[in-house]
Amino acid sequence: MKDVAEFSSVWDAVADTPEEAATLRTRAELMHAIEAIIEDAKWTQAEAARRCGLTQPRMSDLLRGRVSQFSLDALVNVVTALGRRVRVEVEAA
Numbered sequence: 001m002k003d004v005a006e007f008s009s010v011w012d013a014v015a016d017t018p019e020e021a022a023t024l025r026t027r028a029e030l031m032h033a034i035e036a037i038i039e040d041a042k043w044t045q046a047e048a049a050r051r052c053g054l055t056q057p058r059m060s061d062l063l064r065g066r067v068s069q070f071s072l073d074a075l076v077n078v079v080t081a082l083g084r085r086v087r088v089e090v091e092a093a
Helices: 010-014 016-040 046-053 056-063 072-081
Strands: none
Touching: 010 016, 016 072, 046 056, 046 072
């Protein structure tokens, strides 16, 4: 029987370091928040892209959860373009 590694999250499984996992997790959380804002507004991808200053293919990448394609800075810029702000909360691991 093979040894099976256990991880506390998918991000821990795919990242090389705990720091990288934390960054991936945060980017994914921001992407989910952006997706919820767009869904609530009932915008098309093209309309959402225009409002966020992105191309429609780039918005498609965001809505498909392509985490590796977006930096935290880029996602904060999108949130800001949607009239929201990002609040950071630090908690014990």
